Structure formats: C-alpha cells, structure tokens
Amino acid sequence: MEPDLFTAAAEERQEKDPASSPLAVRMRPRTLDEVVGQQHLLKPGSPLRRLVGEGGGPAGASSVILWGPPGIGKTTLAYVVSKATDKRFVELSAITAGVKEVRAVIDGARRAAGGYGKETVLFLDEIHRFSKAQQDSLLPAVENRWVTLIAATTENPYFSVISPLLSRSLLLTLEPLTDDDLRALLQRALTENRGLGGAVTLPEDAEAHLLRIAGGDARRALTALEAAAGAAIDKGEPEITLATLEETVDRAAVTYDRDGDQHYDVASALIKSIRGSDVDAALHYLARMIEAGEDPRFIARRLMISASEDIGLADPHALPIAVAAAQAVAMIGFPEAALTLSHATIALALAPKSNAATTAIFAAQADVRNGLAGAVPPHLRDGHYKGAAKLGHAQGYVYPHDVPGGIAAQQYAPDTVHGKRYYEPTRYGAEARYADVVEKVRERLKGEGG
Structure with missing residues (x-):
C-alpha cells in the first residue's frame, strides 16, 4: 500500500481553499487542546496525553478502544x-470492511514502516460489528505494533470486543457532549477563519434550537449550522434567525427547557397520557421530549x-417491556432509541390499568411509619442456631x-397488622385472575375453605 496520498491531497486542498470542505471537517480539532468535552481524558498526564507523547511518555505506545x-x-x-504523532491515518468501518481489507491495511503499514519509516494509525469504526474471527485478525498487528489501532464502539466493549484485544488496548470511555461543549464549538465555527469567519452571527433563540436538534452530536450541530449560515448569507441577513434555521433544517422549534418547568410538565403529561390510555397524546409528548434532546434514559x-405504578398486574408483561426498552436504549442511543421508546409507550398506553400494587405498598408503608411494625411471630423466626428451640423460635412452623x-x-x-388487607386487586385485564386467587388464599390461611 502506498502512502495515504488521497488524504494528503485533501489536506493540502483544504489549506489552500478551506471552503471546499464541509464545516464539520474544517472545524476538526488539530490538537488535543482544541477538542471540546472529554476533559476527564485531556488532563495533563492522562493516558491520552501520553499516547501522543506529551508529559515525557512514549508517543503511540498503546492501541486504544x-x-x-x-x-x-x-x-x-x-x-x-x-x-500529533505524525503517523499515517487510515480509516475503516467494520460495517463495510472485512478481514481482507484489514490485512491490506496491515500489509501496507508494514511496508510504509520499513520503506520510509512512517508508522500508521488504523482507525476502525464500529468494531463491535466485527465477528470474533475478524477481531482475531487484528491481534498480530496490535501485538507487534505494526499499527496503532484506535477502535471505536457505541456498545459495551466488555461484551462486544474479544478479551485478547481488549487486554492489549487502552479503554477510554467518552462522555456525551454537554450544551456548553457544543456552544463553545459553535462559537468557534462562527468566528474562526477556517470556519465561517464572522460572516454571520447566531442569536440565542436560534442557538438554543440548534443545540436541541443536535442532540449532543457535534457533527449534526456543525452540519445544521453550515446549512443555516449559507441560507442566511444568500438572503443577505447578518444573523441566522430562528425562522431561517427552522426552514433550513426543516424542523419546527420545540418550546422545551430541559432544565426548567417544561421538562417536568411534558414528562408529567407523557405519564398521565399513558395512565389515561390515550396512546396518541402519549406519542405526542414522547416526540416532544425526543425532539427537545431529552436524555433517552x-x-x-x-x-x-409507569409500568408498575399504573399497570401493575393488570398486564404482567408491561414491566418486562419497559425494562427491555431501558436496556435497549442504553445500548443503542438516539436516533434509533426513538423506535424502542415508541414501542414501549404504545404498549403501556394500551395496556389495562391498575394501581393496586401502588396503593398496596403505600398502605403498608404508612402502617409501618405509624408504628405498626410489631414482633415477628415466633414460629416464623430464624431457628438455624443453637438455643433457638429453647426460645420457641421456628417451633410449630408448618412447611x-x-x-x-x-x-x-x-x-x-x-x-x-394481622388481618389487614393491603392488596385490593382490580378486575381489569390479567389482574382479574389475581382477584380470584387472593380471596381463596386468604380463606385458606385462616383455615377456611378446602
């Protein structure tokens, strides 16, 4: 494989004509100091700093996930x-690349190192999509340091990356970008010459909407900013108005403050719509939360x-559906998480409703708080120790x-509290069965019935 001539040519073209590249590419950080967010990884002496040779450490000493x-x-x-390490940069995606492409990069890296002393950084995106055999093909290159592997994954690497590769790599966990991180990036893009060079400004209302639609994604934020700036410049406007931004990104501004009253109002409306079985209203409020950039978790x-509070045993499947949705959301994130949240919201809204489990535990807690704890009956006490029988513990217990x-x-x-009834089941959905069962059980416990 020859040196990365296409990348070199692209960089040279970008230096001569910055506008030839997308804004997200032009604003790509050139040093670690220009990276927004991830401050936990950028402290002096951090593994990432040492990886690029800062602080006296050897440059490129590890592969990274x-x-x-x-x-x-x-x-x-x-x-x-x-x-920073003056190495060749080769990028592959696990979605489209296979073992053949990986081996070609590794062979090229070995020739580049031997031919003109240029080491290679192999960036492998979405490594979790590689099979075990495909990941195994990377091991010789990592072990022999023919390449510095930097692999990216959106899934938990302890489940998606093979142990031998994980043990030979430095695992770095990246945190979601905050609004302040994106705001700093947008201001830099607006003012720096390699960005928009001060051609337009971004008022607060438009900035707030841009942050919402970005959803913590820097690439999405810069892409939307570039499109809106182009439209404003074409109109001869000195600033990117909210109307121009909405028109450009084709998305209406959502009145929603994640840190204010509307955050709680919309969340409350979602739950109350589910409780009221209005599936369409529930989906509306879910959409507002998603479009506002709410944390899917x-x-x-x-x-x-909601599955326990408002549905309970009327539909025993409601809670497993909600839990499965939460697990899926944690694994996939937005935008795909919207599908999972919709799935769960519809299921919960249309499920039969019962708050019997909720009122039962509230009533039991109230009695305990009011001092009705009482002593555990002797026959129920622990009898697994010497002397328990003499105290009458566990004596007379019927298995x-x-x-x-x-x-x-x-x-x-x-x-x-003997004889008190906390659980009063409804006759809705599957809970009707529990209503029949609990009466028979209570009769048997009192020695009544057959």
Whole structure:
C-alpha cells in the first residue's frame, strides 16, 4: 500500500481553499487542546496525553478502544492522535470492511514502516460489528505494533470486543457532549477563519434550537449550522434567525427547557397520557421530549415507573417491556432509541390499568411509619442456631410444601397488622385472575375453605 496520498491531497486542498470542505471537517480539532468535552481524558498526564507523547511518555505506545455514543468525537480523537504523532491515518468501518481489507491495511503499514519509516494509525469504526474471527485478525498487528489501532464502539466493549484485544488496548470511555461543549464549538465555527469567519452571527433563540436538534452530536450541530449560515448569507441577513434555521433544517422549534418547568410538565403529561390510555397524546409528548434532546434514559426510567405504578398486574408483561426498552436504549442511543421508546409507550398506553400494587405498598408503608411494625411471630423466626428451640423460635412452623395445595393455615403477619388487607386487586385485564386467587388464599390461611 502506498502512502495515504488521497488524504494528503485533501489536506493540502483544504489549506489552500478551506471552503471546499464541509464545516464539520474544517472545524476538526488539530490538537488535543482544541477538542471540546472529554476533559476527564485531556488532563495533563492522562493516558491520552501520553499516547501522543506529551508529559515525557512514549508517543503511540498503546492501541486504544474508544467507547461512547455517536457524534462525540471518536473519529476526531483518532485523527488528532495521528497528526500529533505524525503517523499515517487510515480509516475503516467494520460495517463495510472485512478481514481482507484489514490485512491490506496491515500489509501496507508494514511496508510504509520499513520503506520510509512512517508508522500508521488504523482507525476502525464500529468494531463491535466485527465477528470474533475478524477481531482475531487484528491481534498480530496490535501485538507487534505494526499499527496503532484506535477502535471505536457505541456498545459495551466488555461484551462486544474479544478479551485478547481488549487486554492489549487502552479503554477510554467518552462522555456525551454537554450544551456548553457544543456552544463553545459553535462559537468557534462562527468566528474562526477556517470556519465561517464572522460572516454571520447566531442569536440565542436560534442557538438554543440548534443545540436541541443536535442532540449532543457535534457533527449534526456543525452540519445544521453550515446549512443555516449559507441560507442566511444568500438572503443577505447578518444573523441566522430562528425562522431561517427552522426552514433550513426543516424542523419546527420545540418550546422545551430541559432544565426548567417544561421538562417536568411534558414528562408529567407523557405519564398521565399513558395512565389515561390515550396512546396518541402519549406519542405526542414522547416526540416532544425526543425532539427537545431529552436524555433517552430519563424517558425509559419514567416508563419503567409507569409500568408498575399504573399497570401493575393488570398486564404482567408491561414491566418486562419497559425494562427491555431501558436496556435497549442504553445500548443503542438516539436516533434509533426513538423506535424502542415508541414501542414501549404504545404498549403501556394500551395496556389495562391498575394501581393496586401502588396503593398496596403505600398502605403498608404508612402502617409501618405509624408504628405498626410489631414482633415477628415466633414460629416464623430464624431457628438455624443453637438455643433457638429453647426460645420457641421456628417451633410449630408448618412447611407449606408439606400441605395439600401448598398453603398452610398459620399466621404470618405481626399481631399489630394481622388481618389487614393491603392488596385490593382490580378486575381489569390479567389482574382479574389475581382477584380470584387472593380471596381463596386468604380463606385458606385462616383455615377456611378446602
């Protein structure tokens, strides 16, 4: 493989004519100091600093796995490492590349190192999509340091990357970009010569909307900014108005403050719409939260609570659906997480409703707070120690599995609350079965019924 002539030519063209490249490419950090966010990885003496030879450490001493959600700078960090260490930069995607392409890069890296002393950084995006055999093909290059591997993944590497590769790499966890991180990046893009060079300004309302639609994705934010700036310049406007931004990105501004009252109002409306079985209203509020850039994990947590609070045993499948949605959301993130949240919201909204489990635990907690704890009946106490029998502990306990029907007529609750009924099931959905069962069980516990 020859030197990366196409990359070199692209960089030379960009230096001569900055406008020839997309804004997201032009604003790509050239050094670690220009990287926004990820401050936990950029402190003096950090592994990432040592990787590029700062602080007296050897440059490029390790291969790296970057783990984090999309659009937060994994490719950028790989590019910065290659520039800082003056290495060739080769990028592959695990979606389209296979073992053949990986071996070609490795062979080229060995020839480049031997022929003209140029080492190679191989950036492999979405490594979790590689099979075990494909990941195995990387091991010789990593072990012999024929390449500096920088692999990126949006999935937990402990589950998606083979152990031998993981143990030979430095694992760095990237955090989502904050609004302040993106705001700093946008201001830099607006003012620097390699960006828009002060051609337009961005008012606060337009900036707020741009941050919302970006959803923590720097690439998306810069792409939208570039398109809106172009439209404003074509109109002869000195600033990017909210109307121009909306027109350009084809998305209406969502009135929503993630840190203010509307955050709680919309979340409340979502849950109350689910409770009221209005699936269309629930989807509307879900869409508003998604479009406002709400954390999908927050939405998923609210759905899990709703499944127990408002549905309970009327549909025993509701909570597993909500939990599965939360797990999926944590793994995939936006934009695909919107599909999973929609799936769960629809299921919960259309499920039969019961708050019996909620009222039951609230009533039991109220009694405990009011001092109705009471002593545990002696026959239920622990009898697995010397002297327990002399105290009468565990004496007279009837083992339910030895009784026909598996229900022994004996007292379980303390005297203070014996006979109290906390769980009052409804006749909605699957809970109707529990309503029939609980009455029969209570009769058997009192020694009544057959």
